[in-house]
Amino acid sequence: MHKWIMFVLIIGAAVLGIGALFSQVSTNAKENAPDPNADKKLIFTVSNYKFDQPEYTVKVGETKTLVLKINEGLHEVGIKDLNVHLKKSSPEAEVTFDKAGTYEVRCELPCGPGHATMAAKLVVTE
Numbered sequence: 001m002h003k004w005i006m007f008v009l010i011i012g013a014a015v016l017g018i019g020a021l022f023s024q025v026s027t028n029a030k031e032n033a034p035d036p037n038a039d040k041k042l043i044f045t046v047s048n049y050k051f052d053q054p055e056y057t058v059k060v061g062e063t064k065t066l067v068l069k070i071n072e073g074l075h076e077v078g079i080k081d082l083n084v085h086l087k088k089s090s091p092e093a094e095v096t097f098d099k100a101g102t103y104e105v106r107c108e109l110p111c112g113p114g115h116a117t118m119a120a121k122l123v124v125t126e
């Protein structure tokens with residue numbers, strides 16, 4: 001009788017253990033799976049009256065998908081010298097950076113009291 005109980009408990013524990021192991025493995029696999037487009041994207045995350053970074057850097061010759069991500073408020077982002085304009089209805093643009101330099105990234109939609117100073121830099125390095 002006792003042997004049976006021990007047997008059932010051991011099998012039960014083994015099943016639970018294997019289950020836990022598998023769920024952990026699949027979670028890890030999900031977390032570690034790289035977004036194949038992650039390094040192709042340059043994301044401008046904006047909120048009321050600022051960009052998530054003061055400066056964004058890319059290399060000459062790189063092609064990136066510029067993405068506007070709005071966390072708060074309503075904004076449109078433009079890089080005038082690259083003829084890039086991102087807005088809520090068309091938040092992505094693919095750009096190949098063929099000239100080194102520093103470009104101004106600005107909010108292009110009058111969005112509120114901080115609009116005038118809502119800007120960042122995009123540095124294209126050699």
Ligand SMILES: [Cu+2]
Nearest residue numbers: 107109111115
């Ligand atoms: Cu604005």
